[in-house]
Amino acid sequence: MDLTGKTVLVTGASSGIGKAIAIALAQKRAQVLVHYGKNKAGAEETLAVVAKVSGGSLHQADLMDPEQIAALFAGIKKTTRTIDVLVNNAGDSRAGEIGDDDVWDYQYRNIFLSAVQVSREFIALPAAGLRKIINITSIYGNLFGGEPDYLQYSAFKAALASLSTTLNKSSAPDVIVNAIAPGYTQTPAWAGAPKDVIEACARATAIGRFVRADEVAHAAVFIAENDALVGQVITLDGGTSLVGTA
Numbered sequence: 001m002d003l004t005g006k007t008v009l010v011t012g013a014s015s016g017i018g019k020a021i022a023i024a025l026a027q028k029r030a031q032v033l034v035h036y037g038k039n040k041a042g043a044e045e046t047l048a049v050v051a052k053v054s055g056g057s058l059h060q061a062d063l064m065d066p067e068q069i070a071a072l073f074a075g076i077k078k079t080t081r082t083i084d085v086l087v088n089n090a091g092d093s094r095a096g097e098i099g100d101d102d103v104w105d106y107q108y109r110n111i112f113l114s115a116v117q118v119s120r121e122f123i124a125l126p127a128a129g130l131r132k133i134i135n136i137t138s139i140y141g142n143l144f145g146g147e148p149d150y151l152q153y154s155a156f157k158a159a160l161a162s163l164s165t166t167l168n169k170s171s172a173p174d175v176i177v178n179a180i181a182p183g184y185t186q187t188p189a190w191a192g193a194p195k196d197v198i199e200a201c202a203r204a205t206a207i208g209r210f211v212r213a214d215e216v217a218h219a220a221v222f223i224a225e226n227d228a229l230v231g232q233v234i235t236l237d238g239g240t241s242l243v244g245t246a
């Protein structure tokens, strides 16, 4: 896919990986719909960079609220005929163990159901030749890569990885789905983490450092541009799945 003039929606583009992906797709001359939840200032910063190389617009919605997802797409449809590439990036992680019902509910809606509902709205948009979904999962969602202290997050990232493969059986060739499973990636999500945890995560790689958000964005551009890649979950973790998580 030549991204020039294509319309892309990046969820959670106000920060971290989503911001980097929005900017990388804009550098390929895509028009970027910059989605955010609470962080309007962050989304405005992303759009300012996007606007220097291409164009785009801001779109707010709490993706844990189905009505706000419907309103998000109703708003987009007012100005945009269709969307060519959807990046399901928004999400956050909460620690939880097997008995933590509130965390099961939170991570189900935050990580999995939100991406399902956004994908459903995306698929229902008018056809425009090949269209793509790129899901951001996690090494914690890879089989054998899960983290017991983040049981719910790991389980629903695994569910999202499964969807990234199986959905193709009904959606291709019109809509092709792939995923990126990042390892420890340097973003504002790590801002509150203790220094010893950060150092342990950096050591739990083969490259001795966190993955950078622009390295994840580079993989997103590759997936968007390569039309033969179908149903793959690309692990981009600096080697953490080889040496073991922190």
Ligand SMILES: NC(=O)c1ccc[n+]([C@@H]2O[C@H](COP(=O)([O-])OP(=O)(O)OC[C@H]3O[C@@H](n4cnc5c(N)ncnc54)[C@H](OP(=O)(O)O)[C@@H]3O)[C@@H](O)[C@H]2O)c1
Pocket (backbone or CB within 6 Å): 011, 012, 013, 014, 015, 016, 017, 018, 036, 037, 038, 039, 040, 061, 062, 063, 064, 089, 090, 091, 092, 093, 110, 136, 137, 138, 139, 181, 182, 183, 184, 185, 186, 187, 188, 189, 190
């Ligand atoms: N960083 C890592 O080490 C790492 C590793 C593996 C996977 N990931 C995944 O990569 C993705 C991005 O993470 P990040 O590290 O870039 O985190 P981040 O900097 O904290 O950004 C998270 C983004 O998700 C949005 N978001 C979260 N919940 C939302 C909701 N209910 N409604 C709307 N937007 C919501 C946030 O929007 P607002 O702030 O505007 O509300 C923000 O734009 C996540 O899916 C995460 O699980 C990250």
